[in-house]
Amino acid sequence: MRHHRIAALAAAAATLAAVAACTEEPAEESADGPIEVVASDDACEVAVSEAQAGTVTFQVKNEGAKVTEFYVYAEGNRVMGEVENITPGLTRELIVELPADEYETACKPGMTGDGIRSAFTVTGEAANLTEDEALQSAVDSYKEYVHNQSTALVEQTGLFTDAVIAGDIETAKALFPVARTYWERIEPVAEIFGDLDPKVDAREDDYPAGPTDPAFTGFHKLEYDLWITGDVSASAPIAEQLMTDVQEVVARAEAEELSPLQLANGAKELLDEIATSKITGEEDRYSHTDLWDFAANLEGSEAAIASMRPVLEERDPELVAALDERFAAAWAALEVHRVDDGWKLHNELSEDELQALSNAINALGEEVSKVAAVVAE
Amino acid sequence: MKRRHAIGLGAAGIAGAGAGFAASRLLPEPSAQAADPAAEAIEFYGEHQAGIVTPAQDRLHFAAFDVITSDRDELIDPHTAAPPPPPRRGGAHFAGPGGASGGDYYAPPDDTGEAQGLPPSGLTLTFGVGPGLFTDADGADRFGLAAKRPEALADLPGFPLDDLDPAISGGDLCIQACANDPQIAVHAVRNLARIGFGTVAIRWSQLGFGRTSSTSLAQATPRNLMGFKDGTANLKAEDEDLLAEHLWAPEGDGAAWMTGGSYMVTRRIRMMIETWDRTSLAEQEAIIGRDKAEGAPLSGGGEFDEPDFDAVHDGAPAIAVNAHIKLAHPTSHGGARMLRRGYSFVDGSDELGRLDAGLFFIAYQRDPATGFVPVQQALAQNDVLNEYIKHTSSAVFACPPGVADADDWWGRALFE
Structure with missing residues (x-):
């Protein structure tokens, strides 16, 4: 073997x-x-x-x-x-x-x-391969993942913002969680660019005046317009800006050199995202589509870990076994909430169901937090 | 290979909060200087678990866990747990071989770190298993242990006036962490919970302060948040014959694995502090049956004199027939006694600005059916105090006998 x-x-x-x-x-x-x-x-x-x-x-x-x-x-x-x-x-x-x-x-x-x-x-x-080559191939493999996700992110964000600009609220609502899926899968990479992440993904409580603050832009501002006011007549500039910002993030992400440590920390950060803002329903508080983001974070974390798998197998096969087990358990906990090609809304889940998801993410997060030290060896 | 240890601990599962985990690893070693007795270490190993007759410490962090694995091996296998680390400078033990800051720089620290530099502070960890560990809600045998469930470990019956919140009641396992420094108690629970992620998950937890009972003749009787001395008539560590009769499960008392153990009942009792505080002193004393200043029974004498329930003042019983000490007194219940070890709590205030405060009642006994249950039935039906209190959480656990040595572990006789 x-x-x-x-x-x-x-x-x-x-x-x-x-x-x-x-x-x-x-x-x-x-x-x-x-x-x-x-x-x-x-x-x-x-x-x-x-x-x-x-x-x-x-x-x-x-x-x-x-x-x-x-x-x-x-x-x-x-x-x-x-x-x-x-x-x-x-x-x-x-x-x-x-x-x-x-x-x-x-x-x-x-x-x-x-x-x-x-x-x-x-x-x-x-x-x-030498060890260095193995680590480099992990980074290259993940960059390939980022590239593919970025391509889809630009396409899907384009469809979403076009729908907003056209005033087609129902279509825009359906596309919102789909476009976000690609964003959430690679968010740790986007977060490297500190100035752009808030423009794309900030939430109302990041601004003094809340949802009507003129500085509030990005996905969640459009989510507010779509679900809360139901009025997108003035949303076109926000949509256009979002598209510009996403393209900028993607261009910078493609040019960015990543390290194995960044991959490992990114995998952990995605799970922290789930634990702090998806399970609580804070992320998509107007649309309640948090489980889409949850699944995307989990996929992104799994992809980063998977790209490092050959290195991890070599250095710590017990950790790989534990990771496999815990990822499977987290997916099993989430799968029960699947509806057709999407997910139940956050506000349709009971306290007990949210608790079970939280338990699974805590268990997984403890193992994923050990990966950085292994690749940093 | 620090990571392996950490994985081992995680997989040890109950490791998390239970049997397989050598709890001694979180217990500090006795330190060289004995300046402050409250800072000293308490012996973990022994015939009985520490934290029961141990003179009650000042602080509590109590945690109830749900077992979330369905894998028996994961739950009970102690062999994957790492051997205890060597004692550290300053005498304290920390979670994991890397401790709080001695591990890999790129890995999260094994230990959460807030106990660094603090003395052992009398920490005790007391472990128990709840009815839910044996069978699930549908009666199915969860881990092949159902036949070992003692009769005495039965779900408590419902009592009149119960206002229980299921989210903060019950639990498959529990850890009672007591210490004279709250940070030491919290550290223990926090690290056990972390080690247990994936196997056990905290269901609810409760902080407590100001022990509300004395469990040794050497301790003065403390006061609860109603301002009354509490625990005057408690079982004490020195009453060995009474402990043998009322506290410890003897051989032949049911499940063999519980010989030398004890059954724990916990109740979170919210006090309606604001209305109690505007009740006259006369009424407060009549409700309790003792005087507020000294704790003496209203029938006369001092705090430790037996109440005389036949005494009459001005043509009426000196101690009302529905006074708290009358209803709770062993003579009203066939002589059954409990060892109470509760703590006060203030969990902030509620949405109306009222203190969310009260007594986190903990009682140990040989069998709740003859200990807590008849007393609470009498209290729930007749106690005038009910106007000022509300039971919001309830749980029952079987606390196995003590851990013999470093090769032994909590509940070994149950799981092996």
């Missing part, structure tokens, strides 16, 4: 890095040609279940009625590559560099949940 892991680390250095890419243009052919994936609302048919190590291209066609996503996961849900926002009828490609290992492919109709999974085996040769 250990051998296997090290082999998996292998290709990472040169390749894993940032090679997953998505494009609507036909890409350079991989050795055996693209692997066709037919996605529908209840199936995910991958033409073959094996490939040679190296560049692998998937061609994903969405024949369903829901927007879907396609992922390739290594052990522990480490994202090797993903393509987001495949709208019905569209075909998109995922080009991903895969060292020899066991993987899973997944389609996510509706863009939520574990997805429809299949095993995918990659065989071949690969070289060993």
